[in-house]
Amino acid sequence: MEIVVNGVGIPLEKFKKGNSYILEGKTIKELPNFLEIDGNLILKDTYIRKIPPKLSVTGDLICNGSKISKVPGTIKIGGNISFSGTRVKSFPGTLKVNKNLNLSNSFLEKLPNNFKVPGTLDVSGTPLTHLPKKLRVGGDLILDYTKVISFPPDIYIGDSLFICNTGFTELPDNFHITGSLHCDNTNLYSLPAGLVIGKSLYASWTHIKELPIDSVINGVIDLSHSRITTIPSDYEFLDDVILSHSKIEVIPERVKFNKSLDLSHTPMLLLPNRMYVGNNLDLKHTLIPKISKNVNVLGVVDIRYTKILSLPKHIKYDHIGYEEEITE
Numbered sequence: 001m002e003i004v005v006n007g008v009g010i011p012l013e014k015f016k017k018g019n020s021y022i023l024e025g026k027t028i029k030e031l032p033n034f035l036e037i038d039g040n041l042i043l044k045d046t047y048i049r050k051i052p053p054k055l056s057v058t059g060d061l062i063c064n065g066s067k068i069s070k071v072p073g074t075i076k077i078g079g080n081i082s083f084s085g086t087r088v089k090s091f092p093g094t095l096k097v098n099k100n101l102n103l104s105n106s107f108l109e110k111l112p113n114n115f116k117v118p119g120t121l122d123v124s125g126t127p128l129t130h131l132p133k134k135l136r137v138g139g140d141l142i143l144d145y146t147k148v149i150s151f152p153p154d155i156y157i158g159d160s161l162f163i164c165n166t167g168f169t170e171l172p173d174n175f176h177i178t179g180s181l182h183c184d185n186t187n188l189y190s191l192p193a194g195l196v197i198g199k200s201l202y203a204s205w206t207h208i209k210e211l212p213i214d215s216v217i218n219g220v221i222d223l224s225h226s227r228i229t230t231i232p233s234d235y236e237f238l239d240d241v242i243l244s245h246s247k248i249e250v251i252p253e254r255v256k257f258n259k260s261l262d263l264s265h266t267p268m269l270l271l272p273n274r275m276y277v278g279n280n281l282d283l284k285h286t287l288i289p290k291i292s293k294n295v296n297v298l299g300v301v302d303i304r305y306t307k308i309l310s311l312p313k314h315i316k317y318d319h320i321g322y323e324e325e326i327t328e
Contacts, residue, residue, distance in 0.1 A: 001032060019059065031055070040079065051075060071095065080119070100139065111135070124162070131155060140179065160199065171195070180219060191215060200239065211235070231255060244282070251275065260299065271295060283308070291315060
């Protein structure tokens with residue numbers, strides 16, 4: 001089996017490195033009609049325009065940056081598939097995906113109905129406008145920088161969802177995500193009732209003004225640079241909460257922060273009389289004048305660039321810029 005490079009046939013084995021056959025560069029323009037690869041096939045930045053219909057690869061097929069515009073539904077790929085940065089506009093429903101599928105930064109416009117991806121599906125940076133019916137993704141679904149603005153009702157996502165820099169304005173009620181929800185820099189104005197996130201919420205640079213009282217978020221909550229003004233009473237945060245540069249003004253009493261809380265660069269004027277923070281509390285660049293003795297912070301309080309002149313004795317503070325003890 002030979003690969004033609006600049007009109008010269010070179011044995012396929014010359015391109016083997018470890019478990020991969022690596023064919024790179026503009027000098028490679030075509031593949032043999034019948035090609036079986038035991039291992040991975042990497043066709044990075046080649047001028048190959050067509051994939052042989054009888055191609056069989058036991059490992060990964062990586063075609064990033066190649067001139068390919070069509071994917072045959074008859075090829076067999078055992079591992080990951082990537083057509084990132086190619087001219088591919090659609091993906092065949094007859095081609096079985098066994099692991100991850102990467103179509104990011106391609107010309108993708110359409111996915112087949114009843115489409116199943118056992119691993120991660122990455123379509124970020126494509127002109128895709130909608131998702132197909134009965135889409136099932138076993139891993140992450142990455143939609144960043146696409147034109148998708150809604151979900152089909154029968155969608156399944158096995159891990160995290162990425163919709164950063166999209167036109168999403170809302171999510172359906174009772175929306176459940178097993179992994180994390182990444183929705184930074186979107187037009188989301190609110191989070192849905194009954195929201196359940198198995199891991200973390202990343203929603204910086206959004207229009208979100210509040211957290212639903214019935215929401216369940218098990219990881220980090222990042223609402224920095226958002227329009228949030230308050231949080232629900234009696235809410236318990238399980239991981240770090242980042243509210244820096246947000247519009248937060250009020251922290252109700254009885255709210256429990258099990259890890260760190262970042263309130264830096266916010267319009268906060270007062271802390272509640274009673275509050276529990278399980279790790280660090282960041283108050284940099286706020287106008288908060290004091291901390292009550294009933295506030296319990298297990299980590300360090302950062303009071304740089306504040307008007308706080310004294311602290312309860314049980315609180316540790318960031319002493320940068322301070323030469324004297326400031327505890328009461």
